[in-house]
Amino acid sequence: MPLYTITTQTGVLTPEAKRELAADLTAFHSEYAALPKNWVHIVFQDYPQGNGFTG
Template identity: 65%
Template sequence: MPLYTLMTQDGILSSEAKTRLAVELTELHASYSGVPKNWVHVVFQEYPAGNGFTAGEAAATAALTLLIRTGRPPEYKRELIQRLWKLFQTATGAPDDQIVIGIQELPPSQAMEMGKIMPEISNE
């Protein structure tokens, strides 16, 4: 279920950098959450220079959105987002004021993976 969508300006991440980041995100998420690696999806989107803005001025803004099932405690999400920030900033080289990261959640009953409704999160 985890779906990472990463948006950067054209040319910020090479094909090799995207592959490396996708592997790092997959490994981080699988080890941190305990989900199988084949549940982790990573999609890169790029925009042309001049189409990203920070504080109303053109900038190579980098954004990462993670879609996950509801049910994880706040501490889990805080730690995860801090780890994601480090990975994403290292990969993009973007300064703090040009990075945005967010976690979106949806009930497992509203998501499917491999043709099945997602199970509830077990917080053992």
């Protein structure tokens, strides 16, 4: 079963944005791999501001 982990800073994605992203990613993977949608698992992990850095 595929597992997607999406990590973002707290507050970047609203609950609605998370639902939409999860639905879109689930639909894409299900269609691409010809798997039932309930096989796709998505976990959102948020980290507090100041605890992630780029460059």
